[in-house]
Amino acid sequence: MTMAGHVALISFSSSLPSLPGLPRLSSTKHRPLIMAAMSDDPVRKWILTDGNATEIIRISPIGGGCINRASRYDTDAGSFFVKTNRSIGPSMFEGEALGLGAMFNTGSIRVPKPFKVGPLPTGGSYIIMEFIDFGLSRGNQSDLGRKLAEMHKTGKSEKGFGFEVDNTIGSTPQINTWSSDWIQFYGEHRLGYQLQLARDRYGDSTIYEKGQRLVKSMGPLFDNVVIEPCLLHGDLWSGNISSDKKGEPVILDPACYYGHNEAEFGMSWCAGFGGSFYSSYFEVMPKQPGFEQRKDLYMLYHYLNHYNLFGSGYRSSAMSIIDDYLRMLKA
Numbered sequence: 001m002t003m004a005g006h007v008a009l010i011s012f013s014s015s016l017p018s019l020p021g022l023p024r025l026s027s028t029k030h031r032p033l034i035m036a037a038m039s040d041d042p043v044r045k046w047i048l049t050d051g052n053a054t055e056i057i058r059i060s061p062i063g064g065g066c067i068n069r070a071s072r073y074d075t076d077a078g079s080f081f082v083k084t085n086r087s088i089g090p091s092m093f094e095g096e097a098l099g100l101g102a103m104f105n106t107g108s109i110r111v112p113k114p115f116k117v118g119p120l121p122t123g124g125s126y127i128i129m130e131f132i133d134f135g136l137s138r139g140n141q142s143d144l145g146r147k148l149a150e151m152h153k154t155g156k157s158e159k160g161f162g163f164e165v166d167n168t169i170g171s172t173p174q175i176n177t178w179s180s181d182w183i184q185f186y187g188e189h190r191l192g193y194q195l196q197l198a199r200d201r202y203g204d205s206t207i208y209e210k211g212q213r214l215v216k217s218m219g220p221l222f223d224n225v226v227i228e229p230c231l232l233h234g235d236l237w238s239g240n241i242s243s244d245k246k247g248e249p250v251i252l253d254p255a256c257y258y259g260h261n262e263a264e265f266g267m268s269w270c271a272g273f274g275g276s277f278y279s280s281y282f283e284v285m286p287k288q289p290g291f292e293q294r295k296d297l298y299m300l301y302h303y304l305n306h307y308n309l310f311g312s313g314y315r316s317s318a319m320s321i322i323d324d325y326l327r328m329l330k331a
Helices: 031-038 042-047 091-105 141-154 182-202 205-217 261-270 275-284 291-310 312-329
Strands: 056-062 069-075 078-085 114-119 125-130 167-169 172-174 230-232 241-243 249-251 257-259
Touching (some): 042 069, 042 078, 042 114, 042 125, 078 091, 091 125, 091 167, 141 230, 141 249, 141 275, 172 182, 182 257, 182 291, 230 261, 261 291
Antiparallel strands (some): 056 069, 069 078, 078 125, 230 257, 241 249
């Protein structure tokens, strides 16, 4: 849900590959100064050791994020993208990094490669990842649809629906406890969690009670549907979609979990997916019966989350979806 560019995966013991032709320190005469400067800056320390750099040329802020601070570190070993948060511990970035790593490992769509996550000595946390130089557009819609479908087709879990850790959707906790039942998982850990949050935060018993009626009644929407636990980006809106300099699609800032592939389109109301996106996607992952009837159900999760994050401006959209489904299902 942040717009600040490039993300990464956690590889606590990994390092950047060596780049040919770049100078390395051949003596130790400057090391005491370097080590003193690095001792209280874990980002600088990693870049100048495991990151294979000998010099940080410049650090530039990158705007757009509403939750984290983002910076570009230019070095003699290339550029790195660094996000920091002064108030939240490493768990948020660990979840992001695990998601990026899972997507990266499918070899399907480009995501920033993650390198390191850790705590800041003054409190908070950081994540270091590959810096991707973006192109001027979001890339080809057809390519995006096809490569996203390839990620869904390749990234599967034998553990069922959920993820290795809980993570966040924006700044809202996202519970990823494993389940073998998608309808139960989505009802409890997605819609149910957001409905409870709305009641706790705003005292909104109306949306809570109606929403729970929908959760209890939504089973028929999945009749004759084969649901596999596919790796989802989880927060796929326009701010998290870009392209590299070659025009290849890049997706960023995930809220990953394994779920029904159709849930990936829950942010389509602000993603700008066109006809060529969907036609290419469904060539790889065929459309299943009732797809059109389920689309709003998956949008509901994100409307509820926006309501809980940003206030009552999103309540009417969530309430309208709930009421429409209750009429459709006669619940």
